[in-house]
Amino acid sequence: MELQGKRILLIISGGIAAYKSLDLIRRLRERGATVRPVMSRAAQEFVTPLAVGALSASHVYTDLFSREDEQDVGHIRLARDCDLIVVAPATADLMAKMAHGLADDLPSAVLLATDRPVLVAPAMNPVMWNAAPTRRNVETLKTDGIHLIGPMKGEMAESGEAGTGRMAEPLEIVATVVALLSPQHKPLAGKRAIVTSGPTHEPIDPVRYIANRSSGKQGHAIAAALARLGAEVTLVSGPVTIADPRGVTVRHVETAEEMRAAVLSCLPADIAVMVAAVADWRVVGTAGQKIKKQPGEPPAPLVLTENPDILKTIGHHEQRPTLVIGFAAETENVEANGRKKLAAKGADLIVANDVSPDTGIMGGDRNRVRLISHGGIEDWPELGKDAVAERLAALIAERLNQGKSD
Known part of the structure; x- marks a missing residue:
């Protein structure tokens, strides 16, 4: 018993x-x-x-x-x-x-x-x-x-x-x-993990920025769960309002460029879990002063350029971790978009979820995820984000110990 x-x-x-x-x-x-x-x-x-x-x-x-x-x-x-x-x-x-x-x-x-x-x-x-x-x-x-x-x-x-x-x-x-x-078995002892979490803020001017609604709760929970299994975890976190998890080295960043640099500086590693909701675009030429409204004038156009793809960079890096996991926050065609991301990013596993406003997942405490790998698809029931983190950490430990990455 x-x-x-x-x-x-x-x-x-x-x-x-x-x-x-x-x-x-x-x-x-x-x-x-x-x-x-x-x-x-x-x-x-x-x-x-x-x-x-x-x-x-x-x-x-x-x-x-x-x-x-x-x-x-x-x-x-x-x-x-x-x-x-x-x-x-x-x-x-x-x-x-x-x-x-x-x-x-x-x-x-x-x-x-x-x-x-x-x-x-x-x-x-x-x-x-x-x-x-x-x-x-x-x-x-x-x-x-x-x-x-x-x-x-x-x-x-x-x-x-x-x-x-x-x-x-x-x-x-x-x-x-x-x-x-249970006895304190540490299946990830000696393994190094990188986890990204939260949003990124891409400045428009000194007071405005492009961002999203990510709270960082899922990424922080995954970092903590991996640490509890014995991994040496570095969490690269965008701007969030939640506390740093215990037992984890945390590097705070703001922009996608800063997150990319921080992640690359953590290599080599055995595990990469890219949870952060990185902004897809940033403004070309951030204004040095607050952009003011001009009466009767249209707003100044924002010229955007694509941000670095951190997951793809890690998935195809010469020091690629043994296990690379990405997250896909979608509002439609969750499975199809997750499959495309798996193929394009060089990942071993995509954790896809529906973040449509009526789900309450983005910024909430619960999550319902679909695991997409080269071997098939696995649906998980709705769980608290801590429970999702525990299950994912256990899966990571199982795959590494089996020497599998697909």
Whole structure:
């Protein structure tokens, strides 16, 4: 059993998705884990400690000020006497407490006192998930090293509500738990990887530029995932607002020319994953001063020239990495355009996706990709960008270890 002997502290907070925690307990125990539950006061309005205790075969901890449980500073013991803490569901309220270091109840006190890995499965209304404070808190938690899974897109408990906010399914959470608690095998140890991420900004004048809506989330997640598998990773990032990933050397650039130079300076390498949404064109002769409007006059024409093709350069370079992967962000004919890119760029694999505005992928937290290689096409389900990164990093490790690049 994958989790034999592992000790999981399961924190259940107060959302309708708390009912899924009952199945999660069963799935974890089926795989050999010991599950010790902690419930917030609000969680007990959705599922009872009796049901949780019956399924976990464990005492259920509910009160920070319990005379019985706190005789030996119980919240500290709970925080440390485990291999992993899972928060499922994680409400916006509990995530805000985690981000700001609050500890006014048993779940938040345990989370602040722990030195163990923490996996959070958010669940809330889509408007709450997309609210600015929640987005800030999510970024803080990621920077603090908290692992997140989900939320998923779909129907909400509220009638007529749909969007991103559903808690990840128990089996998906279990798979992530298994991955986090597996022996720290480093299949990419000794390998060097280059990852590009984010947009490029091509200046028009000192205050204006040509850009796109790329957030850098997918590229940053891939860099972090490769590093966790032991690779020595250099991330070449265009202008983004997200934090640098841990364990990665980051080189910040602005333009396509700067990104190209930075990538080439990182050669030789074993792996190149070109995720950045590089601007296709730049302005010829950037203005030294802000271009002013002239009353009654048409705007000054912008003369554009093509930017360097970084993926093609790497794919045909004399120091070409063993495995070259490109990304194709398309709004139509995803498969056909991905196949053309694979052939033209000298890549081993193209990760293609539909970034039409209604998908929410460009700048969002989820992705649905299609892997196009010389051997065929593989469709992946919609996943969080961190989950896409983990799967892609595992695929890269598998291909390198098999000595394959197609």
